Amino acid sequence: MRRTMDQSTETYDYIVIGAGSAGCVLARRLSEDPGSRVLLLEAGPEADQFWVKAPAGMARLYFHDQMNWNYFTEPMPQLHGRRMYWPRGKALGGSSSINGMVFIRGHRSDFDTWKSLGNPGWGFEDVLPYFKRMEHNERGADAYRSVGGPLWISDPVIRHPASTDFIEAAARIGIPRTEDLNGELHDGVGFMQHNIRHGKRHSAYMAYVEPVRARSNLTIRTGAFVRxxxxxxxxxxxVELLEGGELHRVAAAREIILSAGALNSPQILMLSGVGAPQELQRHGIAQVLASPGVGQNLQDHFYVHTSYEATRESSYNHEITGLRKYWQGLRYLLTGKGYLALGSSQAAAFVKSRPEEPYADLQISFRPMSFTYRGDGVVEVDDRPSIAASVYRLRPAGTGTVTxxxxxxxxxxxxQPNFLSHADDVRAVIQGIRTIRQILGTEPLASRVIEEKMPGPQARTDDEILEYMRAHGNSAHHPSGTCKMGNDELAVVDERLRVRGARRLRVVDASIMPHVTSGNTNAPTMMIGEKGADMIRQDAIARRT
Structure with a gap:
């Protein structure tokens, strides 16, 4: 057997690759044992910029040249050959440092389905304690929520009247109200919560790592690109990594944990010789382990945006454009409140696209403002009073690949996410747009609307709506599933998140999801980090000698 490390190589007990939503959780929990030396590696920079901490700064980070991988998909035939922009966080905190801060766990049946697919220990009742361990909810504790955890969960500092009217209008068409979208009733309409603390983004890094960064047994390296x-x-x-332009090798005495995310974790595995044999051979990579599921089962939420011109008091566009944006900036600096302290969406409705669905398969998100992505990379708030709603299918039937x-x-x-490649996905999202129109056409919200701008009156039939989806649909930026957990031939990890066929190697991030969760994926990814850390400590693999 060839020795790849020698006695002089720098050694840690655990090496965590990727300081994102799961990696930061792992670094905190594994370093709680003072006898374990933990190395956290991040390809990007520190995340202490003002626009990272200010919730409204997410618009400035969308195309950031240092804190974002700035990925694009391959051309997609179903979307007229479009290449879609796919942002991914590249800084301490990963995508939790650039996202919209929405905190949605998913439906209990998501996790019960994971368990039914041969993953004992991953049902809802199994994972609920980890969700509760994570959070400090400003509403207090109950059967579903908790206080005292590292991650601060808060309500919007401003509950805009238009958002309240969205909830009322949805209720009037039969969507049940819920006071907590992460509580007993997930299927319904209500205000969202966000990982925001005292007006500042509370990323995985800020919540989990920053408070314990001085631990002597925790080493954090930024600008460390794992090859x-x-x-x-x-x-x-x-691991072999580039740091400061130089090639280094670092040894792991116990385990290596890959937490680089659903797009980068399969890439690192394949570059390391773990993947489908034909994919490795195609690039001349020596095979270490045949694992045909690496990079398969890519899932994401295909997102369709709608916008409506509205009465001035129905939108806060005018508050964050022109001269008034400077007043809002001063207000934020002095108080930590105002419109710059809000997350990306105010309210959401989880609904069925058809009665026979077992539980909600659509998420409709509402915001009392609107914006446009410009071709030069700028995200610009629209200059006219507008409100917006978006929809995506929660459990898409189509899957894609990372190669x-x-x-x-x-x-x-x-x-290649293969958006709109399955007829059920197309049907469901078309119905979602029709449901948005129904809600926006119901009082008390209807009297706030002046005119539908997107898709507009030219998109009425199913074919016309589908054409709009093909031309304007986007990613909700929730990639998952590419190193899925299970026991079938495409499963990459087992229920302990150990790479099947390998030793001392786990994947702990959104890539292990057998199916993407019903909602935004940051919260379940952090839960995976919590549960993964517990399993690693329980297994306590002996140090290599």
């Missing part, structure tokens, strides 16, 4: 995992046989022994372009780690992988 591959090093193996002796099928045992993971270390390599080359054996060069610096070259982005090829992403």
């Amino acid at each position: 591959r995992i090093l193996f002796e046989g099928t045992e993971a022994v270390g 390599l372009r080359s054996a060069d780690p610096r070259e982005a992988p090829a992403f």
